[in-house]
Amino acid sequence: MDYLKHHFWLAIINIHFFIIYGLIIYKMWLKTANFFQSQLGFPFYSTHFNVDHFELKNFTKIGIIFPDKLNNAVVKRQAEYLAGRVCAKNVLSTIGIKNFQVISGEDRAPIWPAKVCGSITHTQSIAAAIVSSNPDIVGLGIDIExxxxxxxxxxxxxxxxxxxxxxxxxxxxxxxxxxxxxxxxxxxxxxxxxxxxxxxxxxxxxxxxxxxxxxxxxxxxxxxxxxxxxxxxxxxxxxxxxxxxxxxxxxxx
Missing domain, CATH: 3.90.470.20 (4'-phosphopantetheinyl transferase domain)
Structure with missing residues (x-):
C-alpha cells in the first residue's frame, strides 16, 4: 500500500512540475507589454515575445489555428504570427467577442468579425492589435518598427x-x-x-x-x-x- 501511495504522489508531483515548467516557458515566450499606449481611444492590446522560447505547440495551448501557409516559414515568422493573433484575440475580448479566429485572406489582410475593423502589427519582439466596432470607422492602421x-x-x-x-x-x-x-x-x-x-x-x-x-x-x-x-x-x-x-x-x- 505504501508503495502505491509513493508512486501516486510521485506521479502528482511530476504532473505539477510539468505544468509549472510549461507555464514558466510560456511566460518566458509571451507576456503583456506596455511599451506603447494607443492615442486613438480604441481598444488596444500589445505583447512582448521571445522567439528563443517559442514552440509550435503554443498555437494549440492558446487556441489559435496554425495556418498551412506557415508550414515552411521560419520560426521567427511563426512566432510573430502567433503573437499578433494573441493580441487580436485579447483585444476582441474587450468588446465582447470571445475566441474569434482572425485568419488571413488571399490578400494576406486579417479577416475581422462582421461590423468590426482592426489592425495587427509585429516587429522583432513586440506585437499589437487594435479594434473598433464604431460604425463610423471603416479602417484602422497600426505599425511598429x-x-x-x-x-x-x-x-x-x-x-x-x-x-x-x-x-x-x-x-x-x-x-x-x-x-x-x-x-x-x-x-x-x-x-x-x-x-x-x-x-x-x-x-x-x-x-x-x-x-x-x-x-x-x-x-x-x-x-x-x-x-x-x-x-x-x-x-x-x-x-x-x-x-x-x-x-x-x-x-x-
Missing part, C-alpha cells in the same frame, strides 16, 4: 519619400535621429487603414507628409485611391517612440 540605422535611412529615402516630401522630412529630422523610420511606419499604418476601402496596392508616393508636430503627422493623398478617398484627402497619423521602436496609428472614416 525598429529604428533603421543611419546608412539604411540614407539608402531608402528615394524609395519611401514622395517627391515633394523633402521639406517635411527635413523638419522631422531636426526633432528625431530616425525620421525616415517614422515616416515609413506612418505610411504602413495609412496603407492598412485605407486598404479595406481601396482593395488594391498603392505605393508610398500616394501620400505626402505636409504637417507635423511632436505627436502627430498629417499626410495628404496625392491621387484618387477610391470613390471615398479622392485626391486631397487628409490623414492624421499619431506616433510615439520608445527605446529603439517607433509606433504609429491612424483611422479612416
Amino acid at each position: 525598429c529604428s533603421m540605422k543611419e546608412n539604411q535611412e540614407k539608402c531608402l529615402q528615394s524609395h519611401i519619400l514622395a517627391h515633394d516630401e523633402k521639406n517635411s522630412f527635413s523638419k522631422l529630422s531636426k526633432l528625431y535621429s530616425n525620421p525616415l523610420t517614422i515616416i515609413f511606419s506612418a505610411k504602413e499604418s495609412i496603407y492598412k487603414a485605407l486598404y479595406p476601402t481601396v482593395r488594391k496596392f498603392f505605393d508610398f508616393n500616394a501620400v505626402t507628409l505636409i504637417e507635423l508636430d511632436d505627436k502627430k503627422l498629417i499626410f495628404i493623398i496625392n491621387k484618387p485611391l477610391a470613390v471615398k478617398i479622392p485626391q486631397g484627402t487628409l490623414i492624421t497619423v499619431y506616433y510615439q517612440r520608445c527605446n529603439n521602436f517607433v509606433f504609429t496609428e491612424c483611422f479612416f472614416t
Whole structure:
C-alpha cells in the first residue's frame, strides 16, 4: 500500500512540475507589454515575445489555428504570427467577442468579425492589435518598427519619400535621429487603414507628409485611391517612440 501511495504522489508531483515548467516557458515566450499606449481611444492590446522560447505547440495551448501557409516559414515568422493573433484575440475580448479566429485572406489582410475593423502589427519582439466596432470607422492602421540605422535611412529615402516630401522630412529630422523610420511606419499604418476601402496596392508616393508636430503627422493623398478617398484627402497619423521602436496609428472614416 505504501508503495502505491509513493508512486501516486510521485506521479502528482511530476504532473505539477510539468505544468509549472510549461507555464514558466510560456511566460518566458509571451507576456503583456506596455511599451506603447494607443492615442486613438480604441481598444488596444500589445505583447512582448521571445522567439528563443517559442514552440509550435503554443498555437494549440492558446487556441489559435496554425495556418498551412506557415508550414515552411521560419520560426521567427511563426512566432510573430502567433503573437499578433494573441493580441487580436485579447483585444476582441474587450468588446465582447470571445475566441474569434482572425485568419488571413488571399490578400494576406486579417479577416475581422462582421461590423468590426482592426489592425495587427509585429516587429522583432513586440506585437499589437487594435479594434473598433464604431460604425463610423471603416479602417484602422497600426505599425511598429525598429529604428533603421543611419546608412539604411540614407539608402531608402528615394524609395519611401514622395517627391515633394523633402521639406517635411527635413523638419522631422531636426526633432528625431530616425525620421525616415517614422515616416515609413506612418505610411504602413495609412496603407492598412485605407486598404479595406481601396482593395488594391498603392505605393508610398500616394501620400505626402505636409504637417507635423511632436505627436502627430498629417499626410495628404496625392491621387484618387477610391470613390471615398479622392485626391486631397487628409490623414492624421499619431506616433510615439520608445527605446529603439517607433509606433504609429491612424483611422479612416
